[in-house]
Amino acid sequence: MHLVRAAVVLFSMAMLAAAIPPVPRPAPDFDIRFTDGTQLPLRSYRGKVVALTFIATTCPHCQHDSQVLTNLYAEYGARGFQPLGVAFNPMANLYVQDFVKDFGIKHPVGFSPLEPVIKFLGISTMERYVYPQIVWIDRKGIIRSQTPPLGDDTKMMLEPYWREMIEKLIKEPAEAANAAKKPATRSAQAKKTP
Numbered sequence: 001m002h003l004v005r006a007a008v009v010l011f012s013m014a015m016l017a018a019a020i021p022p023v024p025r026p027a028p029d030f031d032i033r034f035t036d037g038t039q040l041p042l043r044s045y046r047g048k049v050v051a052l053t054f055i056a057t058t059c060p061h062c063q064h065d066s067q068v069l070t071n072l073y074a075e076y077g078a079r080g081f082q083p084l085g086v087a088f089n090p091m092a093n094l095y096v097q098d099f100v101k102d103f104g105i106k107h108p109v110g111f112s113p114l115e116p117v118i119k120f121l122g123i124s125t126m127e128r129y130v131y132p133q134i135v136w137i138d139r140k141g142i143i144r145s146q147t148p149p150l151g152d153d154t155k156m157m158l159e160p161y162w163r164e165m166i167e168k169l170i171k172e173p174a175e176a177a178n179a180a181k182k183p184a185t186r187s188a189q190a191k192k193t194p
Contacts, residue, residue: 026141027143029041054086066083067103121149129149
């Protein structure tokens with residue numbers, strides 16, 4: 001009986017490990033929606049080091065982490081660091097503006113339905129996950145680090161790790177074509193949409 005339980009546990013752990021996509025891997029397409037009605041594709045930030053955080057506006061950890069990323073943006077933004085927040089809690093579109101205002105967030109924060117977020121993260125809809133989920137994307141659009149769904153690697157959720165990732169990734173060169181491009185602004189994107 002103990003042997004069967006052990007086999008089930010090992011099989012479950014192997015299935016969970018197989019479900020988490022490997023890094024590095026190219027960042028899939030993803031559109032961030034904003035409360036002003038615009039959408040901005042993630043690929044428009046190529047050439048930047050991106051910390052893409054999937055958050056809940058009501059989550060105290062997300063609120064704190066977004067404030068820390070705002071501070072890091074003030075420190076490293078001129079060197080190519082770009083944090084982006086995507087709220088995906090129920091009715092996030094109604095709460096994003098207050099979230100940004102109440103917590104003094106100075107980087108773009110949009111929203112998304114659950115399904116595109118889960119697809120981007122590469123986790124199953126049946127899998128449990130914690131807020132926030134943080135994905136680090138290099139200047140070439142490659143995902144270099146991603147928090148595990150259950151956040152069980154606590155060092156990845158702390159500022160020293162974030163500084164380490166920023167410092168490491170901003171030193172790497174971007175592709176020549178992407179380095180010259182600036183990301184589209186939300187207002188420029190809004191002008192393109194009819």
